[in-house]
Amino acid sequence: xxxxxxxxxxxITATGQRVTLRCSPRSGDLSVYWYQQSLDxxxxxxxxxxxxxxxxxxxxxxxxxAQQFPDLHSELNLSSLELGDSALYFCASSVAQFTEAFFGQxxxxxxx
Amino acid sequence: AQxxxxxxxxxxxxxxxxxxxxxxxxxxxxxYYLFWYxxxxxxxxxxVIRQEAYKQQNATENRFSVNFQKAAKxxxxxxxxxxxxxxxxxxxxxxxxxxxxxxxxxxxxxxxSLLVTP
Numbered sequence: 001x002x003x004x005x006x007x008x009x010x011x012i013t014a015t016g017q018r019v020t021l022r023c024s025p026r027s028g029d030l031s032v033y034w035y036q037q038s039l040d041x042x043x044x045x046x047x048x049x050x051x052x053x054x055x056x057x058x059x060x061x062x063x064x065x066a067q068q069f070p071d072l073h074s075e076l077n078l079s080s081l082e083l084g085d086s087a088l089y090f091c092a093s094s095v096a097q098f099t100e101a102f103f104g105q106x107x108x109x110x111x112x
Numbered sequence: 113a114q115x116x117x118x119x120x121x122x123x124x125x126x127x128x129x130x131x132x133x134x135x136x137x138x139x140x141x142x143x144y145y146l147f148w149y150x151x152x153x154x155x156x157x158x159x160v161i162r163q164e165a166y167k168q169q170n171a172t173e174n175r176f177s178v179n180f181q182k183a184a185k186x187x188x189x190x191x192x193x194x195x196x197x198x199x200x201x202x203x204x205x206x207x208x209x210x211x212x213x214x215x216x217x218x219x220x221x222x223x224x225s226l227l228v229t230p
Contacts, residue, residue, distance in 0.1 A: 002156070033217065043203065045217040056217050090157060097216045098209055100147065103157035 003027065006091050006104035014112055018079040021107045025072055025093030031055075032074040033094075033101055034066055038087040049074055050097055081111045114139045114206050116221035124227045125194045132179075133189045133224045135204030143209040146180065146187045147218065152200040160202070163187065191226075199228045 003026035013019055025032050034046040036059075045058035049068035060066075063081075068074045078085060088108050092101035115138045125131035137146070148160040163171045163180050170178050175192045191198055204221040 002158075031216070035218075042222050043218075043220040045219070048217055058217055088155060092157070092218075094216075098145070098207070100145075100159050100162050101218065102159065103149075105154075105156050108155075 002102040002104065004029075004091060004093050004102055004104035006089075006107050008107060009105065010108045010110075012110045012112060013081060015081055015083060017081050017111075018077065019081065019109065021076040021078070021089055021091075021109075023074045023076070023091030023093075023104060025074070025091075026095075026102055029093035029095050029102075030072065031094045031097050031101075032068055032072070033092040034060075034074070034076050035090040035092065035103075036087045037090060037106070041087075043090075046076070048097075055097065078109070083111050085109065086111045114141070114144075114208060114219045116204050116206050116219055118202075118204055118221035118224050120224045121222070122225045122227070124229060125191075126229050127194055127196060129194050130190060130192045131194055131226065133191075133202050133204075133226065135187045135189070135221060137185050137187065137204070137206050139185070139206065139208070141208050145207040145209065146178075147205040147207065148176070148178070148187075148189045149203045149205060149220075150198075150200045151203065151223070152197075157203075161189070194228045196228050196230065199226060201225050 005024040030051045046060040048056040088106045092103045094101045146163045205218040
């Protein structure tokens, strides 16, 4: 158990819908990262927050947004969902920005 | 942009044997970290080992060790005394260390699927 908690573990939704994925980092970790893992794109970095502030953006679509709250948990919002958004979404956290990240178990999103 | 290449999509090794997974990367940066992560069938991403680029000594973690060749931009993972529980997808990852406020994302390779057989 990495100490990073992601909910839900599985999510099935229809095209055009909006979902929210939640992440609770390890106790004491200030940095949160979101990654998307799909068969065709592999593991792709989406976005990073550090102590509530956005620090880096990767290949995140405009339909996707995220935030980190004062209690340091983070949410990834995916809207206007398309079939191609089906993937495993990972949250990871680290105590500082340049230390190793520990991953949650992921949320499997299936868009039908 | 940094690219990470894992040229072996699949590998197989017998229990108790040694196997080496390859990883090369392309970067113009001088300060960075390299990682190996393991993803077993449970999907959990597990950190295996970390190497700081400024360190000449190769990192080791129990049965796992790396061969870091900075000039060649090579970062291979050696697994000794392979165990059935080592069966997993292994990902090599690169993290640029920047002085700017640009974040510290991991840049992953496509992965190598390792099967340990009895």
